[in-house]
Every structure is written in C-alpha cells, then in structure tokens.
Amino acid sequence: MDKKSPIEITLTERDDAVTITQWVYQTLRNAVMYGQILPGRALTIRELAGILDVSPMPVREALRQLAAENALEIQGNRRVMVPKMTAMKFNELCEARIAIESHASARALPYIDTVQLNHLRELDSLIDQAQEQGDHEQISILNQNFHRALYSANPHQVTLPLIESLWLQLGPFMRLATSKLEEHYLIDRHNEAMAAIEKKDAFALQLAITADIREGIAFAGTPELLQSFIEHSGQ
Amino acid sequence: MDKKSPIEITLTERDDAVTITQWVYQTLRNAVMYGQILPGRALTIRELAGILDVSPMPVREALRQLAAENALEIQGNRRVMVPKMTAMKFNELCEARIAIESHASARALPYIDTVQLNHLRELDSLIDQAQEQGDHEQISILNQNFHRALYSANPHQVTLPLIESLWLQLGPFMRLATSKLEEHYLIDRHNEAMAAIEKKDAFALQLAITADIREGIAFAGTPELLQSFIEHSGQ
DNA sequence: TTGCTACTTTTGTGATCACAATCAACCACC
DNA sequence: GGTGGTTGATTGTGATCACAAAAGTAGCAA
Structure with missing residues (x-):
C-alpha cells in the first residue's frame, strides 16, 4: 500500500x-x-x-x-x-492574485463600516502579536483572514471563490517560501491598508494590497527558491 | 414528477x-x-x-x-x-470580468505569434460574417472563442478557469441581454484589439477588451433589463 | 379558514458490488 | 542483457441498495 x-x-x-x-x-x-x-x-x-x-x-x-x-x-x-509548479506558473499566479485582489479590495472599500473596520483592526493587531512571537504558521493564517475579511465586506462579492482558488494553488509553495523569509517580512503593509481604508482612498488601498502580496512572495521569486519549487514538484 | x-x-x-x-x-x-x-x-x-x-x-x-x-x-x-441574480451582483460580475480579462489579455500579449494571430483573425472574420447574418447565437459563441483563444496564448495561463467561471455565472443573463441589443452592437472592438495585438500595445489591448466587455453588457445594465433579471430569478 | 401535528413520501448521503480500463510485474524471445 | 508481449492486480466508473433527514401532505383542532 x-x-x-x-x-x-x-x-x-x-x-x-x-x-x-x-x-x-x-x-x-x-x-x-x-x-x-x-x-x-x-x-x-x-x-x-x-x-x-x-x-x-x-x-x-x-x-x-x-x-x-x-x-x-x-x-x-x-x-x-497536485499540479506541479513551475517558475513561470508561480509568477502568473502571483500576478493574478494582485490583479484580482486589488480589484476586490477597491470594490469592498465602499461597504466597510465601523464594525468591519474594528474587525480588521483586531486581525491586524493579532498579526502584530504573532509577528512578535515569530509564529509564521499563525501569521500566514491570520493574513489570509485579513484579506478574506476585507474582500467579504462587499455583500455582492463574487471574486472571493476565485481568490481562494489562487490561494489554494499557491498554498503549498507559499509555505515553503514564507518559512525562509522570516526576517525579511518587516514592513507591515496592513497598517498602510488600514490607513487607506479609513481615508476611503481606493487607490492607496490597492497599492497597499499589491505591496502586501508582492512582498509576501517576493522572496519566493528568487531563482534558488524557484528552483527548489521545481525540484519538489519533480517528486 | x-x-x-x-x-x-x-x-x-x-x-x-x-x-x-x-x-x-x-x-x-x-x-x-x-x-x-x-x-x-x-x-x-x-x-x-x-x-x-x-x-x-x-x-x-x-x-x-x-x-x-x-x-x-x-x-x-x-x-x-441556479443562483438568483441581482442587479448588484450582475454589476460585480461584469466588473470582475473586466479586471481579470484585461489582465489576462495583457499577460497573453507577449506570447502571441503569427500562428495565433492568424487564428484570431479567422475568428474575427467569422464574427463579422455572423454579424452580417444577424446570428446572435453564433456571435455569442464565437465571441467567447475569440476571448478564450486570446488568453490561451499564454502557455502559463492560470486565469482562464476563473474567467470561465464568471462566464458561466453570467451566461443565462447575458443571453437574455444580447437578444435585446441586436441593433446596438455596432462597433467591433475586436478590430481594435487586433490592431493593439499587432502593435504589441498592451495598454491599448486592455482598453479594447474592456470596451468589448463593457459594451457587450452595457445594455443589460439598463434598469428595465436588470428588473427583468430579478423577475426571472424570482422564478 | 387557519394553525399545528403526525404520517407518508421524497431526497441526499454513503456503502457495496460489478465491470472495463489501466498499470505492474513477469516471462519468453530476440 | 535488453525488449516486447502477457497475465494478474489495481483502479476509476457507475449501478444499486439502505438509511436518516427533509419536504410534502393529510388530518384534526381552534
């Protein structure tokens, strides 16, 4: 067996x-x-x-x-x-995430009221705590919750299932990546996102989300990590 | 039964x-x-x-x-x-289409060679023929094929399944809409798209795709049609 | 007529079975 | 020793069955 x-x-x-x-x-x-x-x-x-x-x-x-x-x-x-990963496919998935999630964030912005804002603040502070404790497992989960909560503010949301599909495809390789960039993830883009939300500044929010995604996976884009993806994918 | x-x-x-x-x-x-x-x-x-x-x-x-x-x-x-449709949801689906498909078109552009360009030209001329004959059924299908062929030029394509999901959700209502805008669909945005492809102008291509999507569904956004959606959805 | 209750029917779920296609090991043959 | 064909085991597919939950229906009471 x-x-x-x-x-x-x-x-x-x-x-x-x-x-x-x-x-x-x-x-x-x-x-x-x-x-x-x-x-x-x-x-x-x-x-x-x-x-x-x-x-x-x-x-x-x-x-x-x-x-x-x-x-x-x-x-x-x-x-x-489980589909094998390639460097190019990984890149496509990341760019797709940026395109769709920045769109979803802008579409959710008008619907965010004080209740949801507080919820986001709560998640943000939890992420800060996890970051202090160096719990990357928790950071990853809370980060997803933050994004999900943001997009879900839109009551007519239609893109979340698509986004979850992308997360699922990136999932195994994201974890491989985040485990190695522990010390790199310094700037908390969520604070920028929160500020943009409070100002109802859609463009700034899109920039913050884009930066958050790009930085979270930037170090996964290095040649050696991409190579390790392919090796792992090659069974 | x-x-x-x-x-x-x-x-x-x-x-x-x-x-x-x-x-x-x-x-x-x-x-x-x-x-x-x-x-x-x-x-x-x-x-x-x-x-x-x-x-x-x-x-x-x-x-x-x-x-x-x-x-x-x-x-x-x-x-x-089958999920019921609302005006807001319809709008969200359309905007999601624009965001994802314009992104997918730009991502496919670098990969389009003469073979695929000829295939797109062929589809384009077929659409013109169908348009002369007023065969809206065929126009709808060929239009999908055109978009699919364009995005599929990217060999590392990851967004097509997501796009197909959006098409599927809009499907029944798109048909309801296109049947009523027969005489409105005058400008052929595909020609603009073809021109942008030949010039390798990503931004122009995105504009053409956006316009094509938006015009194809613009008349479905009129209050009376949206109302009819809801009525049909109400069983 | 209206509201509730008990009964009947229908329905989704999940287990088991039969079958054809596929895969893997094996052996004969070049 | 390497190669191609053959046999046995494994697998996905699809049908059928049993069961509990849900929906629908009838009957009764107010």
Whole structure:
C-alpha cells in the first residue's frame, strides 16, 4: 500500500453535523494547502479512503470538487495529483492574485463600516502579536483572514471563490517560501491598508494590497527558491 | 414528477469515449449557460437522472463539480439550484470580468505569434460574417472563442478557469441581454484589439477588451433589463 | 379558514458490488 | 542483457441498495 511516498494527513475530529464528504473535502484541502501531499504524487481514491478511514465514495466527490477548484489536476489517464509548479506558473499566479485582489479590495472599500473596520483592526493587531512571537504558521493564517475579511465586506462579492482558488494553488509553495523569509517580512503593509481604508482612498488601498502580496512572495521569486519549487514538484 | 416547472434540456449524442459523468457535466453546464434551467428552481438528483436517463451517481458528481465552479448553488438544506441574480451582483460580475480579462489579455500579449494571430483573425472574420447574418447565437459563441483563444496564448495561463467561471455565472443573463441589443452592437472592438495585438500595445489591448466587455453588457445594465433579471430569478 | 401535528413520501448521503480500463510485474524471445 | 508481449492486480466508473433527514401532505383542532 505504501510503495509510493507515504502521505501524512493531519486528521481533525469529525463533526457529526457535517457530511463525511465535506469533512473529507476540508481535510484534503488542508493537506494540499499545507503541502502535505507532494506535487506530482499520484493519488488513488482507495488509498485516500483507507487513510481517512471512510468509504471511497466521499473521497471521489471531494477529489472532483478540489479538481474543479484547480487544487488538484486530473490527468488524461484519469489519475489525480497536485499540479506541479513551475517558475513561470508561480509568477502568473502571483500576478493574478494582485490583479484580482486589488480589484476586490477597491470594490469592498465602499461597504466597510465601523464594525468591519474594528474587525480588521483586531486581525491586524493579532498579526502584530504573532509577528512578535515569530509564529509564521499563525501569521500566514491570520493574513489570509485579513484579506478574506476585507474582500467579504462587499455583500455582492463574487471574486472571493476565485481568490481562494489562487490561494489554494499557491498554498503549498507559499509555505515553503514564507518559512525562509522570516526576517525579511518587516514592513507591515496592513497598517498602510488600514490607513487607506479609513481615508476611503481606493487607490492607496490597492497599492497597499499589491505591496502586501508582492512582498509576501517576493522572496519566493528568487531563482534558488524557484528552483527548489521545481525540484519538489519533480517528486 | 413534473409538479414544478418542467426542465427542457437539449440532449447531445453521448460519445462512448467520454465518461457518463463528463457528458452529464457538459449537458448540465450548457443547460445552465443557455438559461434552460430557471434560477431558483430546485434541482433534485433523481429528477435530472430521469431526464438524462442515467443513474443518479454521475448526476451527483456533475452537480458537485458545477457547484464548485459557482455555476450552481448548494443551499443549506443541501438542495441545489441556479443562483438568483441581482442587479448588484450582475454589476460585480461584469466588473470582475473586466479586471481579470484585461489582465489576462495583457499577460497573453507577449506570447502571441503569427500562428495565433492568424487564428484570431479567422475568428474575427467569422464574427463579422455572423454579424452580417444577424446570428446572435453564433456571435455569442464565437465571441467567447475569440476571448478564450486570446488568453490561451499564454502557455502559463492560470486565469482562464476563473474567467470561465464568471462566464458561466453570467451566461443565462447575458443571453437574455444580447437578444435585446441586436441593433446596438455596432462597433467591433475586436478590430481594435487586433490592431493593439499587432502593435504589441498592451495598454491599448486592455482598453479594447474592456470596451468589448463593457459594451457587450452595457445594455443589460439598463434598469428595465436588470428588473427583468430579478423577475426571472424570482422564478 | 387557519394553525399545528403526525404520517407518508421524497431526497441526499454513503456503502457495496460489478465491470472495463489501466498499470505492474513477469516471462519468453530476440 | 535488453525488449516486447502477457497475465494478474489495481483502479476509476457507475449501478444499486439502505438509511436518516427533509419536504410534502393529510388530518384534526381552534
């Protein structure tokens, strides 16, 4: 069963209020996002079903859903795997993030009221705390929450699912990157974003978001890290 | 069985080389895109399976896949339906199209060689022909092909799936709109786009794409049409 | 007529099974 | 020893079944 590289998936408690398919979906999604599944590693339904201790059926549905979100790739031989990364693709994903997220931030700005502003402030201070403690795991999660909260202020939001798809595709490689830039992430662009929000300055907000994204992944764009992406992707 | 409004889905020949799930997926996707399924209409797996004359299993998978692409909406009571449209949401979708597609066009520009340029020219002339014949069905399809061909020139393309998701969400309402603006769609922005491509002028290309999208849906933004969207959506 | 309750039906979920396509190991043959 | 074909195991696909939750319906009471 473990002829190929073994898969270590962190299992969470299964809530009975949630369908098995949803639980499997979330579990696999996290495994992809946290880079627990090597890109290029072929996944089989029955193997995952065995690991997660469920029947193959929920796994099938979860895999198909993740494939539809571009988190997984269905090869012609109808095998499923985490897509391999290339330097160019990584760059395209980052630029796409910037284009869509800066747009989403500007579109959300008019809807931000004091309640949401306070929520953002709260997240911002939590990020500062995590930064002091050097908890990069937490920083990454809180940073996502910050962005999500910002875009979600728009009640007619339609781009968030697209953005989440991009996050999912970048996920495993972002983590690889952020673990190495610990000391580089100095400037807190969120403060700039907060200031722009308070001034209702859409352009400044877009600049802050763009800078935040670009700096968060800039060091992942160095040749040696990009090379390591490809090596990891090559299985 | 037909207590609710009946569903008329155009059935295509099923190719044996293709899995049933894929066929069901394409069939349902077209049905959504062409507005054959009324927004708000609750869909049941068994009903669709009966219409398509397949077992419930492929329908389940196809529905889940379409839901992951935001073509369908899974309600809390785990019922599935085509999402209802609102004026604000329609506007958000259009602006998202402009943001992403203009970005995608600029990103594709450097990769367009003479072969792809000729392909685009061919599509452009086909659109002109269809326009002379007043075949709006064909115009709509060819227009999509034109955009898709343009963005796909980028070999590291990552935004096309996101764009297709937006098209899918706008699909049924776009058709409602384009049927009414027959005489309005006069200026062929594709010629401008072609000129920008030949000059390798990214900014001009973005402007042309933006104008093409905005004009194609501008008349759908009139209050009365938006009202009709909501009425149709209200089932 | 209106509101609630109990019952019946329908529906989504998930497990199991059958089958054809695919993959992997193996062996014969050049 | 390397190569091509063959057999056995594995896999995805799709059908069928069982079950609990949800929706719909009928009946009764106010």
